[in-house]
Amino acid sequence: MPHPAHALDAQEQSTLVTAAAAAPSVLNTQPWSFTAGPRGIDVHADPGRAPAATASAARDVHLSCGAAVFNARVALARLGRGARTEVLPEAGDPLLVARVTVADEPPDPELEALYHCVGRRRTNRYPFRPQAVPAGLMLLLYDAAAWEGATLRALDEEPEYQRVLTLIRKAAWTEDERAREDRAALLGAGSGPPVLPVENLGPVPRGLSEGPAVRDLADGLDLPGRGTATFEQHPTLAVLETADDDPVSWVAGGQALERVLLEATGRGVAASFANQPLEDAELREDVSSSAAHFGHPQMVLRLGYPLTVPPAAPRRPEAEVLRGVEP
C-alpha cells in the first residue's frame, strides 16, 4: 500500500482522468471508461463503442486503452508519484484493462518530461514538409517503443518501403463493405454526431496517381468543407510491432504507441496512421512477412514535420467516461 501522504486528492484524480482521455483511439471512439480514487485509476475497455466489423476490432480497443494507460502513468509522474501498472489484473474481468496506482517510489523523470506533450499531441492528416524524419530521431523513437516492450520498425529501405506502401493502397481498394459502412456512419453519414470534425480529417488527398500513404478516413464520403491537398511524395513510414499477439501485448503496444507519439510531439514531429492493411487478416500477414520483421504489426505510422496543426479532436466529457471512484 502506498504511504497515505501519496494519496491522490479529487483534483489530482481528475488530472489522471483528463490525461488518460486525451489518448488516441480508434476512430476517436474512446472505447474506455475510468474508475479513479486516492490510489490511482482503473482503465476499463468499452468495446461496444468501437467499430466491430474489422479483423482488428479487439486489438484496436486494447491499443487505445493502452495509450490511455500510458498517459495516466505520465500524469502520475507529473503529480510527483511513482506508478505501478498491472495489465489485466483480474482474471475474471477481461474488460479491466489495467490498474495504475501510486507506488511508494519516486516518479520517473522521463515520464514526467512527457506530460507537456499529452495535450499537444494530435493525429495530423494534413500534408507534412517533404523532409524525412532524421535517422537519429527515428532511433530515439525506436528506444521509446523498446522501453514499453515493442519495436518501431522504420521502413527506411527498399524494397520494403514500396512493399508496405502497396499494401496500404491495396487495403483502401479492398476494404470490407461492412467496415466501410461502419466508418462512414461514425464520420457523419449515420444518425449520430460525427466522431471527428472535418478539420481533423484533413484535406482530400490529390496529385499522386497511386494514392499517398495518408489514409483518407472519409474516403468516398461527401463531407462539406474539406478541401483538397497534395501530400508529400515519400513520407517517413514505420510499423509498430509486438513479439506476441494477445491482449497483454496489445496493451503494451498501446503504451508504446503513446510513448513514441509523445516523444515525437516534443521534437516537433507529427503522426497519422495508415492502419488499413492491419484491419484485414490476410493483408496484415503480408505487412509482417518481411525477413527482417520482429513481430506482429499493431500500427502503421506516417511521421513528419507538420505544415498545419489541426485542432484537438473532441473528447467525451469527464462525467461520461468516469464510471465511479475508488479503483
Ligand SMILES: Cc1cc2nc3c(=O)[nH]c(=O)nc-3n(C[C@H](O)[C@H](O)[C@H](O)COP(=O)(O)O)c2cc1C
Ligand atoms: C488503434 C488505433 C488505430 C488507428 N487507426 C488510424 C488510421 O488507420 N488512420 C488514421 O488516420 N488514424 C488512426 N488512428 C488515430 C485516431 O483516429 C485518433 O487517435 C483519434 O481520431 C483521436 O484524435 P487525436 O489522436 O488527434 O487525439 C488510430 C488510433 C488508434 C489508437
